[in-house]
Amino acid sequence: MTGPAPWIPAEAGGAERRHAPATLRNRMAIADVLREVLPRSGTVLEIASGSGEHAAYFAGEFPALAWQPSDPDGAALTSIASWCEGIENVLPPLDLDAAAPAWPVSGADAVLCVNMVHISPWEATLGLMAGAGRVLVSGAPLILYGPFLRDDVPTAASNLAFDESLRARDPAWGIRSIAAVAAAGTGFTLERAIEMPANNLMLVFRRR
Template sequence: MADSLPWIVAEAGTEARKHAPATLRNREPIADALADLLPASGTVLEIASGSGEHVAYLAGRYPALRWQPSDPDPAALASIAAWCEGLKNVAVPLELDAAAPVWPTAAADAIFCANMVHIAPWEAALGLIAGAGRLLAPGAPLILYGPFTRADVPTAPSNLAFDESLRSRDPRWGLRAVEAMDAVADQHGLARERLIEMPANNLMLVWRRG
């Protein structure tokens, strides 16, 4: 089931290198699913890299790719740098707010984002998709991982409880509907190619630039 509490960088202690407990549980399934989705070469921009544990692990699994982590939180940027120290295919993390109309990078061959859109205002999801529409070349993927709802599939009780806890903490947070994400993606020239069932009632959603 989905974690009962969101993981927030600012609440993860005082050490520079933060640890998100869910990372150890989900990094291998995520990396396995990405095998058929990522390009053979080029730059993967990770939005909301958080602790940096995902990008450090994925850089080892996919060494032919250049990984560009990012996050708006200074503590996250420090943690990313600590986890990725010495990894030659990981760039210096960018200070990047997904909701911003301008990002500090001009292009990417793929965009990956895990566990962000449900612990951020809806504007962050809108900005993420708009940014993908600006940066990605035709055929390049936007890949999201996390818990979502679907109109035609009953939501797992654990995800319903997770959604309730998120909204009680911040009414701007909550699980997003796949259909709502699709509608926004369509406005920015992105069409959903795949929906992959993942462990613990999570999904991997893949849109490609038309």
């Protein structure tokens, strides 16, 4: 398996609208889990929204929730705005760096982060856990999706190859262990680790 696919123009929406191929493969499986763990109402803060395709899809699947996409990349913010144009329950995307000591949002009812932890420096995960701790109230979910290492489960060969390719692209990247992520979230309890297609996991944390 190679590293993450580069942004490519979507078939519609012009060059400003970007397409991440993985979103089409994983969005339905992710939505199935979100139906079990998201609150019935309130605001979902999505960290590292990327192209914005997940935000547009999930907003349609959960019309009673307000979706707050975010990303630190200017091209991503433009793409998010394009994908989500006209969707009433999607808020304007925020310029938000997970690693920053302060986020431009005061609160949320859930935080979702898809495919960021392994494609960013470890400082971004530390910032994610700290920031989610600041914006979530007790009992609210922090939901992470992606490949993770588990101490008690052999790592799939495809994930080992993926990890190697990530570290070749950037030594600060790489698949993280669940134990390390959980230890970084001192204000959270890991409630569930859910098996997902293609050797991915959904980690559901709860704010203490």
